[in-house]
Amino acid sequence: MKTRAITAFFFTIVMLGSIFLGAWTFTFFYLFLSVFSLAEFYKLIKTSGIRPHRNIGLVVSAFIFLITAGYHLYQFDTKYLLLLIPLVSAVFLGELYKKDKIPFGNIAYTFVGFVYVTVPFCFFYSLAFIQDFKTHNYHLPLAFLLLLWASDTGAYLFGRKLGNHKLFERHSPKKTWEGFFGGMLTSVLVSFVISLFFKEIPFLVWAGMAVLIVSFGTLGDLVESMLKRSLNAKDSGTLLPGHGGLLDRFDGLLIAAPVVFAYLYLVLN
Numbered sequence: 001m002k003t004r005a006i007t008a009f010f011f012t013i014v015m016l017g018s019i020f021l022g023a024w025t026f027t028f029f030y031l032f033l034s035v036f037s038l039a040e041f042y043k044l045i046k047t048s049g050i051r052p053h054r055n056i057g058l059v060v061s062a063f064i065f066l067i068t069a070g071y072h073l074y075q076f077d078t079k080y081l082l083l084l085i086p087l088v089s090a091v092f093l094g095e096l097y098k099k100d101k102i103p104f105g106n107i108a109y110t111f112v113g114f115v116y117v118t119v120p121f122c123f124f125y126s127l128a129f130i131q132d133f134k135t136h137n138y139h140l141p142l143a144f145l146l147l148l149w150a151s152d153t154g155a156y157l158f159g160r161k162l163g164n165h166k167l168f169e170r171h172s173p174k175k176t177w178e179g180f181f182g183g184m185l186t187s188v189l190v191s192f193v194i195s196l197f198f199k200e201i202p203f204l205v206w207a208g209m210a211v212l213i214v215s216f217g218t219l220g221d222l223v224e225s226m227l228k229r230s231l232n233a234k235d236s237g238t239l240l241p242g243h244g245g246l247l248d249r250f251d252g253l254l255i256a257a258p259v260v261f262a263y264l265y266l267v268l269n
Contacts, residue, residue, distance in 0.1 A: 011249070015145065023136035026128060027069045034065050034121035037246040040237045041113050044247070047231050051100060052110040053091050060087045061118040068122040072129040072136070116254060117247075124257040130264055131200070139198045143191075143206065144213065144260060148252050150190040151183040151214045158182020167218075171225045175218070184214045205267055209260055216259045217252030224251035 018029035038061045042054045063084065070076035091110050095103045127140040159179025167175040191206035198206075224247055228236065237245020247254075 154186025155179040155183030220255030
């Protein structure tokens with residue numbers, strides 16, 4: 001617990017710093033997280049005998065994220081996304097030179113990595129520009145993380161004290177319905193506090209964001225648990241002492257970020 005607490009403290013400071021220190025710091029920090037999280041995903045998948053195209057995948061991942069950043073920071077034309085076509089084709093070409101019994105398994109998991117890891121990080125990054133796609137604003141990314149952390153904290157505290165009814169025992173034996181609704185309550189309360197400081201968005205919109213983060217963040221946690229159990233892995237990696245890997249830390253964000261982005265885009269535009 002001591003190691004876990006120390007890691008959480010310093011990593012939280014770094015994450016908050018990346019949000020407060022401006023668009024460039026925000027961009028490069030989450031570029032780093034998206035690429036290294038994808039590398040961790042590919043490494044985890046390799047334990048099953050699947051051999052995704054790691055190097056090509058990481059290059060494509062970085063390119064997707066940088067095009068997203070360029071669209072917001074420099075108004076890049078979306079035509080540059082067409083450059084993905086030769087990069088993606090390289091995955092199929094590379095498989096022709098491999099002597100593998102499951103070539104399309106390797107190809108499929110290379111692409112699954114983009115959908116599961118890279119694209120959600122791009123949606124999270126774009127939250128900073130959703131009110132004005134040319135201007136960086138840290139309010140929404142910061143609120144997203146605060147609501148996600150409030151959900152995790154509330155779920156842990158309520159689940160530990162009151163938890164009796166299992167949420168999805170097959171994939172996560174410790175999660176309970178009491179913890180889920182406790183996390184929901186905590187997150188909605190934090191959304192009210194946020195609405196007092198960031199008044200450009202009404203409380204009800206913040207509360208809706210909290211409900212989505214708790215619901216789909218929990219789903220993301222269960223999906224990552226399902227992945228690890230299918231591979232007989234305890235953690236996704238070892239980068240964060242006491243916490244496991246980056247996927248263990250950001251599993252809730254991966255499913256929740258695209259949903260929250262869609263919700264806010266529809267509500268605010």
